Amino acid sequence: MCILTETCRHYAKLHPKMFVNIGHPLSVLLVLVGTAFFFSLQMFYVVPNIFGADSLMNKLGWLAGIFVTYNILGNMLACYLTSSSVESLPKGREFPEPEEEHLWRYCEVCEKLMPPRSWHCALCKCCMLKRDHHCAFTANCIGHNNHRYFFWFIFYLTLGTSLSMVTLLIDGLRKVWLLGPLHSNLKALLLATATQKIEIYGIYGHYLLVLLNALAFGFPALMLAFQIQIMDSNATYYKMFSRLYDLGFRKNCQLILGQRGLWTFVSPWLKSPLPHDGSRWQMKQAA
């Protein structure tokens, strides 16, 4: 498990109110400011620098940048707006049928029976259907109804920051190339840049930007690796390696992404109904 999420979990348990009132807005703001920063940096500086402002590649860069940013923010918003609370169950499904009563579990906080795979969240103050984990960056719980949006939110954050990293590195190499031959050592490079103040800032600014970009890439990339493992086995974050509900990759995908499966990468607004309401779960043995 990621040490950062475990630290957040520990802090959230100790100070739940502070985590919701301060941790949530700060985390959401970090994503919004970070996305706006890297989008502007790429579109107005790095991509035109590499390919030229009037080039076809620059125009394609704009299309790619807008598509990725739209999916980061769209999926983040859809994730926040879609609740996975047990309250979202359709009427008549709030209580178990007699034959499934033994599968439901009593929540002592909500004081009622909850469907299998539902867990209580102390921050959201209710039980969540197929609870994955509580996410500070979307300010709610990830569960049965919004897992799809979280998956693509993380996917596009990773894709966006990795593309940004690649173009930053290319632009850095281009700068070094302009300042002197690639085989020159660091001393020669510094001497060459000493006469060009703007380029000195360009080079050192680049080191800082690459470092920032690496940090912005690392966390979502790790989370994406976890989420791919979760999708592969139809598991949840805290039981990532359990294969109890593994029905095969195609079915597992549909149980998280809905009937359109991986096509949901196109847009968070693409309709993709989930196969069931999140209260009945088929186990691997019964598949």
Ligand SMILES: [Zn+2]
């Ligand atoms: Zn509960």
Ligand SMILES: [Zn+2]
């Ligand atoms: Zn929660």
